[in-house]
Amino acid sequence: MLSILGQMVFRRRFSLMWWSLSLIAVDALYVLAYPPLRNNASLDKTFSNLSPSTQTLLGLSDGTLITSPVGYLNSQFYANVLPIVLLIFAVGLATWAVAGDEAAGTLELLLANPVSRVRVAAGRIAAMLAMLLALTLVCGGALAAMAPLVALNEGLPLYRIITATVASALLALVFAALAFTIGAATGRRGTAIAVSVTVAVFGYILEGVAQQVGFLHPVRLLNPWHWMLSSDPLGHGGSWQAFVLPLVVSAVLFALGAIRFASRDLR
Amino acid sequence: MSEAAITTSKLTKRFGTLTAVSELDLDVMPGEVVGFLGPNGAGKTTTIRMLLGFLNPSSGSCRVLGSSPSRDVALRRRIGYLPGDLKVDPTMTGHELFDWFGTLRGGVDRRRVDELVERLGLDPGRPFGALSKGNRQKVGLVQAFQHDPDVLVLDEPTSGLDPLVQREFMRLVREAVARGTAVLFSSHILPAVERIASRIAIIRTGKLVAVSTVGELLDKARRRLELHFAEPVSTAIFDGVPGVVEVEVEGQIAQIVIDGPVGPALGAATEKATLLRINNVGDDLEDLFVSLYDGSGHEVEEEQ
Numbered sequence: 001m002l003s004i005l006g007q008m009v010f011r012r013r014f015s016l017m018w019w020s021l022s023l024i025a026v027d028a029l030y031v032l033a034y035p036p037l038r039n040n041a042s043l044d045k046t047f048s049n050l051s052p053s054t055q056t057l058l059g060l061s062d063g064t065l066i067t068s069p070v071g072y073l074n075s076q077f078y079a080n081v082l083p084i085v086l087l088i089f090a091v092g093l094a095t096w097a098v099a100g101d102e103a104a105g106t107l108e109l110l111l112a113n114p115v116s117r118v119r120v121a122a123g124r125i126a127a128m129l130a131m132l133l134a135l136t137l138v139c140g141g142a143l144a145a146m147a148p149l150v151a152l153n154e155g156l157p158l159y160r161i162i163t164a165t166v167a168s169a170l171l172a173l174v175f176a177a178l179a180f181t182i183g184a185a186t187g188r189r190g191t192a193i194a195v196s197v198t199v200a201v202f203g204y205i206l207e208g209v210a211q212q213v214g215f216l217h218p219v220r221l222l223n224p225w226h227w228m229l230s231s232d233p234l235g236h237g238g239s240w241q242a243f244v245l246p247l248v249v250s251a252v253l254f255a256l257g258a259i260r261f262a263s264r265d266l267r
Numbered sequence: 268m269s270e271a272a273i274t275t276s277k278l279t280k281r282f283g284t285l286t287a288v289s290e291l292d293l294d295v296m297p298g299e300v301v302g303f304l305g306p307n308g309a310g311k312t313t314t315i316r317m318l319l320g321f322l323n324p325s326s327g328s329c330r331v332l333g334s335s336p337s338r339d340v341a342l343r344r345r346i347g348y349l350p351g352d353l354k355v356d357p358t359m360t361g362h363e364l365f366d367w368f369g370t371l372r373g374g375v376d377r378r379r380v381d382e383l384v385e386r387l388g389l390d391p392g393r394p395f396g397a398l399s400k401g402n403r404q405k406v407g408l409v410q411a412f413q414h415d416p417d418v419l420v421l422d423e424p425t426s427g428l429d430p431l432v433q434r435e436f437m438r439l440v441r442e443a444v445a446r447g448t449a450v451l452f453s454s455h456i457l458p459a460v461e462r463i464a465s466r467i468a469i470i471r472t473g474k475l476v477a478v479s480t481v482g483e484l485l486d487k488a489r490r491r492l493e494l495h496f497a498e499p500v501s502t503a504i505f506d507g508v509p510g511v512v513e514v515e516v517e518g519q520i521a522q523i524v525i526d527g528p529v530g531p532a533l534g535a536a537t538e539k540a541t542l543l544r545i546n547n548v549g550d551d552l553e554d555l556f557v558s559l560y561d562g563s564g565h566e567v568e569e570e571q
Contacts, residue, residue, distance in 0.1 A: 003370050011358065111319075112319055113371040114340055114341050114371060114373070263323070
């Protein structure tokens with residue numbers, strides 16, 4: 001399994017480096033943009049007049065001001081941009097893990113070796129997790145390191161920046177796990193990407209709409225976006241829903257995909 | 268003789284309503300090369316993919332070295348596989364691939380890899396994507412031979428190789444056979460396997476139409492001769508000559524196809540005209556092969 005994991009990480013070392021550098025640059029941009037925004041009191045009025053559903057989508061619940069570090073980072077980064085960026089990264093890896101490699105025709109030659117399909121799947125899931133974790137720590141770490149420069153940590157413990165980044169990554173992981181499962185079970189790369197991204201977008205929209213539409217309330221409990229946004233990992237530290245539930249759901253999805261992959265025909 | 272290294276019995280693969288392989292029975296013994304021939308789309312690759320465990324048979328079964336390829340993962344340490352359509356990560360170099368696969372197979376034999384690389388004339392430091400078709404094929408061959416497997420499954424191995432490398436490749440196959448390796452060698456053209464295979468299995472639309480030794484096939488093969496005469500001739504000189512089944516004349520040149528001994532036809536040609544020269548156009552199995560391919564080879568099939 002280690003050689004499968006190592007091989008996948010090694011082949012993507014440059015890609016991982018570029019993703020890391022890009023996210024550090026994104027962190028820096030947020031840090032640079034904060035000082036002028038902090039002193040703009042009219043922004044707080046504008047945002048506090050928004051509908052509650054929009055405020056939830058922006059991570060501004062409970063009267064959090066957009067000019068505060070938590071309000072700023074939630075509304076501009078953690079509630080939308082970061083999960084989506086990490087989702088693109090993770091879905092790409094998860095889709096490649098079986099379906100992408102299979103579609104490229106390169107998986108078959110590997111499977112002619114004495115490695116079981118489950119081992120290949122497990123090694124690649126582990127590689128994806130390792131790379132997602134690395135990117136998460138780089139992104140969270142860089143932001144935590146730069147935040148004090150512009151007092152972006154006022155009333156915000158720095159470790160929360162790390163845990164909130166991890167929560168975003170876990171949200172992305174659920175959709176990546178879905179992409180893996182569909183790809184591993186069907187060998188169809190396009191289907192895996194289309195379905196997982198659609199479900200992610202659907203969940204995001206649903207989280208905004210469901211607050212005002214009564215009959216949608218129960219559905220929210222199934223929505224990974226709700227698990228994260230409702231527990232506000234940055235402002236309030238999050239809950240088991242934001243950290244444990246995504247891991248459990250992802251593990252189940254990974255297992256289902258690997259089991260189906262182990263017995264089906266290759267395409 | 269010892270037990271067969273590859274055995275299929277009533278091996279069948281259906282994709283929806285299409286039957287790609289139908290009730291295929293085939294054995295390959297240790298130390299034997301079986302040429303697996305058929306036109307493109309006949310079911311060769313589907314059969315091979317079942318032998319490697321990539322596809323599950325719809326019915327029937329296949330065994331390699333006594334175990335089921337789709338269940339016994341460790342078995343693959345003893346198989347060398349060259350796919351018909353070789354794909355490798357374009358950024359990966361030959362050496363990276365050989366090291367990786369060697370590790371997966373329980374250890375890299377560097378000396379063997381270096382020997383193969385040198386004999387085939389491959390630059391193993393270049394990424395796969397930067398290699399020509401022939402050189403890519405060499406990468407595929409090295410990884411198939413590097414662990415000296417007991418079974419070699421080669422899908423169109425000579426495609427893209429220049430004649431010199433083809434000869435070296437044939438030497439590699441002969442060496443493997445001498446060590447007792449069983450080789451299934453697929454091709455859509457006959458000359459590729461004619462000289463190396465002890466037996467030929469011909470598959471058409473998923474069914475085996477013939478399995479026999481090259482010698483047996485040659486006996487059944489019709490011979491195509493090109494006769495050059497001193498003067499223009501007519502087809503009439505071969506009228507009623509036993510064994511002549513086809514005559515085409517163009518001026519001083521006649522092309523005849525003979526079933527059985529060539530004596531009577533040559534006798535007629537020397538008696539009724541001035542025969543200058545004979546070109547042996549189709550002494551190989553190509554004609555028989557073509558007749559089996561297009562479905563007109565029932566005669567041969569029935570004689571099996």
